[in-house]
Amino acid sequence: MAAYAESIELTIASLYGLIGGLLGDLRSVGELFASHHNDHAAAFAGLAGESATHRASNALLVAISPRLQALKTRADALELAFVMENQMAATHAFALKALSAPDAIASAARILPVESEHATILGLALGKSGTDLFPSGAFDAASVGEIGNPSTGLDPARYPPG
Amino acid sequence: MTSPDPLQGESDLSGRRHFLSAAAATVLGALVLPSCTGTSGPPASSPGASLAPSVPGAAAGAPGDVALGRTMASLEALAIAVYDSALNAGQISTPALADVAKLFTDHHRQHLNALEATVGAPRDSTQPNAAVRRAMVDPVFSDPALDESKMLALVFGLENAAAQTYVFAATQLTRPDLRSTLMTIGSVEARHRSILGTVALKRPAPDLIGSGFFRSDNPLPAAALLG
Numbered sequence: 444m445a446a447y448a449e450s451i452e453l454t455i456a457s458l459y460g461l462i463g464g465l466l467g468d469l470r471s472v473g474e475l476f477a478s479h480h481n482d483h484a485a486a487f488a489g490l491a492g493e494s495a496t497h498r499a500s501n502a503l504l505v506a507i508s509p510r511l512q513a514l515k516t517r518a519d520a521l522e523l524a525f526v527m528e529n530q531m532a533a534t535h536a537f538a539l540k541a542l543s544a545p546d547a548i549a550s551a552a553r554i555l556p557v558e559s560e561h562a563t564i565l566g567l568a569l570g571k572s573g574t575d576l577f578p579s580g581a582f583d584a585a586s587v588g589e590i591g592n593p594s595t596g597l598d599p600a601r602y603p604p605g
Numbered sequence: 606m607t608s609p610d611p612l613q614g615e616s617d618l619s620g621r622r623h624f625l626s627a628a629a630a631t632v633l634g635a636l637v638l639p640s641c642t643g644t645s646g647p648p649a650s651s652p653g654a655s656l657a658p659s660v661p662g663a664a665a666g667a668p669g670d671v672a673l674g675r676t677m678a679s680l681e682a683l684a685i686a687v688y689d690s691a692l693n694a695g696q697i698s699t700p701a702l703a704d705v706a707k708l709f710t711d712h713h714r715q716h717l718n719a720l721e722a723t724v725g726a727p728r729d730s731t732q733p734n735a736a737v738r739r740a741m742v743d744p745v746f747s748d749p750a751l752d753e754s755k756m757l758a759l760v761f762g763l764e765n766a767a768a769q770t771y772v773f774a775a776t777q778l779t780r781p782d783l784r785s786t787l788m789t790i791g792s793v794e795a796r797h798r799s800i801l802g803t804v805a806l807k808r809p810a811p812d813l814i815g816s817g818f819f820r821s822d823n824p825l826p827a828a829a830l831l832g
Binding site for chain 2 (some may be wrong): 471472475478479480482483486532535536537539540541542543545548549551552553554555556557558559560561562563564567572573574576577579580581582583584585
C-alpha cells in the first residue's frame with residue numbers, strides 16, 4: 444500500500460505541473476499543493492522501502508489523460524484537481540483500514556486531512572459552498588473505485604504503481 | 606421563542622464574564638490558532654513496514670480506544686454547544702457565515718452520534734469537554750467585547766484542535782476500522798478549519814497549510830483526555 448500511495452502522490456504532483464498554465468493567479472497554490480504531494484510521496488517511499496517505484500502510476504496517468512486533454516478553462520482545471528484531491532483523501536482513509544505499522548498509520552493520518560484541505564480550498568476557489576464542499580457529507584469517504592468520483596478513493600487494483 | 610444556551614447549565618460563564626478582559630481573551634484565543642500543519646516534518650519512515658491487514662487483537666472495548674472515542678465525542682459535543690450558542694446569541698450573524706455554522710453544527714451532530722454508537726454511549730448523552738471548554742471557550746464567552754470576529758477565531762481554534770486531536774487519536778487507536786472511521790471525521794474537521802480560515806479569517810493557503818503534514822501530537826490539556 445505504501446508503494447501505491449507513493450505512486451498516486453507522484454501522479455497528482457505531476458498533474459499540478461500539467462494544469463499550472465490554466466490556474467492563473469492560483470498557480471502558486473497549485474505549486475504549493477504539488478510540493479506537499481511530493482513530500483507525501485517521499486514519506487511513502489521511505490515506508491515502501493525496496494517496493495518504492497519513485498514513479499507516477501502509469502495506469503492513473505492514462506486514466507487522467509483524456510480529462511487533461513478536455514481541459515479548456517481555469518474552472519475545468521480546478522474541478523479536476525478538486526476531484527482528484529478528494530479521491531486522494533478517500534484513498535488514505537481506505538488505507539487506514541488495512542495499515543498496521545505505526546509509521547505507516549501516522550503517515551496516512553497526517554496526510555489525509557491535508558489532502559482534504561487541498562480539496563476544500565480548490566472548491567472554494569471554484570465558488571462552491573455549503574454541502575458542495577463536502578462530496579461525501581459529514582464523513583469523508585473511505586472506499587475506493589474509479590477516477591472521476593470525488594466520493595470514492597482510487598482503487599489500487601485499477602491503478603497499480605509503476 | 607428563546608433557545609436555551611447550551612453552554613449554560615454547569616457553566617460559571619455568566620458569573621465570570623465581567624472579570625475577564627478582552628485582552629486576556631485575545632491572548633487565550635491566540636493560543637489555539639497556530640496551524641495544525643507544520644512543524645514536526647514528515648513522519649519517520651520504516652522501510653519494509655507491514656502493510657498487511659492487521660489482526661484486531663485488542664478489538665472492541667480496548668480501554669484506550671474507548672477513552673479516545675469518548676474524548677472525541679466530548680469535543681464534538683463542545684463544538685455543537687459553541688456553534689448553537691453563537692448562532693442563538695447572534696454572535697455569528699453574517700448570513701453566509703451563519704449558514705456555514707449551521708452546516709458545521711449538523712456535521713458535528715452526526716459525528717457525535719457516530720462516536721457515541723462506537724463507544725456504546727446513549728445518543729446525545731455526551732457532555733461537552735470541560736477541560737477544553739475552560740481553556741478555550743470560557744475566556745472568549747466571558748469577553749464583554751465579544752464580536753463575530755472573535756467568535757469565528759474561537760470556532761476556527763476548536764476545529765483546528767479537533768482536527769489535530771483526531772490525527773493524534775489515529776496514531777493511538779488499536780482497531781484499524783475505528784482508526785479509519787475517526788479519520789473520516791477528522792478530515793472533515795480539517796475541511797471546516799480550512800473553510801473558516803479562508804472565508805472568515807481571510808488566511809491565504811500557504812499560511813493555512815504551510816506543511817504537507819498535519820501534526821500528530823496531542824494539542825489538548827491532559828485533563829481533556831477522558832478515561
